[in-house]
Amino acid sequence: MSKSFSSRQTEQNGQEKVLDQLREDFDPWTKSRQARYHAGEKSWDRLDQLHNDGEKIYQDFEDENGNCLDPFHKKLKSLSRTARISGKTEAHPVYRYPSAYLDAIIHVDDAELWALEDGRVDDDIIADAPETRRRVLEWLAKPKNEHVLAAMGDGGTDIWAHSKPGGGKTSFANVIGGVRMTEINNETLLWMLTLDELECLPLAPYMTVAVPRGVEYEVHAKPRNPTLPTTEISLTDVFRDTITYRTPRDLMTKVVPGGLYAVLPDPLFRGCEKLTTATYTPARDAEEISEVTPLRDVNFAFMETRAKDDEFLHPTTIVHDEFSDLVPLNPEANENDQNRKVKGYPVSQGKGRKKNLSNIQLSHSVSRCDEGVREKTRWYVTMPKTAPPASSLSGIGNVPIDMSYVNRFADRTGRAVIWRNRNYTPIEWANPYRNYDFRGEISVRYPRREEALDAM
Amino acid sequence: MVVSATVATTGRATMSDAADVKARTTRPALDVLDRDQDRLLYTGDPKRDPPIEPLSGGFSTYWAALTWYQAAGIRTLGHVEDVLEPSDMMPLSSVLEYLLNARGSPEGRYVRLRTVEGLSDACDLAYKEFRERANERVEDEQGESWKDVDPESERNPLMRPAFRRLDRSQAGALIQLWSGFETREDVGRWVRSLAAPTNGETPEGLLNAIVSSPTLLDAMLDTDSRGAKLTRYRFAVGTVMPSFLAAARTLNGGERTDSSGETHEAWNS
Structure with missing residues (x-):
């Protein structure tokens, strides 16, 4: 009796330790405009005087020397300064070939391009932008950087990062998508979660979780340290706050410019069929396991509503993890209309691009994905020890780099080569996982869905 | 002069002056x-x-x-x-x-x-x-280096990551000491861990000195009372800090923060 009491006590102590660690690691940032907005109407006075999350996040990440990241406009200035000192031919390829990288992450619309080309940096459209964005736009307007401005396209961009597991795809999406894009574009980020692992943890203190309304869920923290127990936690032990949504379209009416959202998929797929005109079958309605729609298929509906419904038009980036499962090669015309959904993806990608929708797609393989998606995607990021796709692969177009270039410049995790058609450049980013000490997995379960699946 | x-x-200098000095x-x-x-x-x-x-x-x-x-x-x-x-x-x-x-x-x-x-x-x-x-700055003929170092954002004391390591490990040792220890074994392990923050300058027989003094050992193991905390403060200042200062004097600054900015490596974004 006393033994079981003491073991219970030990487990309780362990759980408290896990919770304390999480609260310390993921102390939420609540002073931004986005945080105050989601805190409810009582916090809405003077929202316009607050900073955006993007103006703060980069300051909380460290480079390899332990210094906080420089703002992006400073990075740009140092690029153009080198070009001035050493001559343009000696400048870094990021600067010489802006369409390789800068065009992918600096998002500008028509009106901004027009103002920048005319050098009207005091125009409201530029002067009223958040400071971190305004400084980037001012840099673009400088005559010496006119070749960069000329390379900028309007609308959204799509970046496909590929590597073997552990190659750095997730850290790329965290730093480039979550840290830099929010800083440069005041971008709204929608990170489509998979349940078994929350890959966006480095951004969690600034993130709002979008939870499907009325769905029961459990969240567990599983520390890697075997002496600590798996602990049930609530989403806000890790993330800043939560909002609920009924349908993908409903969520688009609740997100705000510059907000970062981790989106839990709706296991009931409400509103998805109407958006994609394809079949979605929740586990509770299915008779056979093959009929049950994978949760990741909600991504198609989110793409479609963002591209079509015009509820939210601010620059938005959607992160799709495990992309080769989402849009596989030769999708079947099965019970879940996989073929129709996959073929619809590049269509909504194209429509969305004109409405400032960007995508960051992460997968192991490029060749085992649908060719229509390959054709529509413009930027590829090849991670270390990863072979770039062959130019002969249908839909891929020209591949300007080879394995030896990747080996030479993307020689360790945290580096990669980004390329598009003829242009390419090696890039590097900070390790975002240094920001917290918790080592382990945070996972989400839908018990009702699991029960229905078990009953089959 | x-x-x-x-x-x-x-x-x-004030913060804005620092930029001019740079x-x-x-x-x-x-x-x-x-x-x-x-x-x-x-x-x-x-x-x-x-x-x-x-x-x-x-x-x-x-x-x-x-x-x-x-x-x-x-x-x-x-x-x-x-x-x-x-x-x-x-x-x-x-x-x-x-x-x-x-x-x-x-x-x-x-x-x-x-x-x-x-x-x-x-x-x-x-x-x-x-x-x-x-004396490490490389300049070109126009007197500009590849990258300006901003003292405001540099987090490594004297731009040396090694100094920051030492600084952190010393601060870490003090944080542990400040909150006290659960067991006598924890005290022993803490003393063992002092080798790094003191660059090996730990006073001889330190652990012996602690465990042979009942008052000090009690204070080490009492995580609650203010009196014990004050005793630990005296111990930190009188015994630990001289070793930390000696370690600081041995710092000669090897490798510094990298600010060379190779132009044809991966661009650090």
């Missing part, structure tokens, strides 16, 4: 040292963990005084001891009571002012000592 003139003008030296690590010393004396450093309270404003707690003393050891290469000996930092010493700002008396303000002035010299000394080793 030129050097001390620079220090004299920058010693009381343009004048060709040794970025010196700018960083200068800014770090400025934080110690005048502006504090809330971003450091634990935060540094500025000496000129006085310390709010014993803990703030202790962490400041440790940070000052690193940032003056141990020379803080020339002005403030460990005995000055002991409770009820004639100096420490005035460095704590609780009373806000005019005498306190005067003592702090004089201490800051005294420390300015210690900072000078560290600056001169370090100057020879800080």
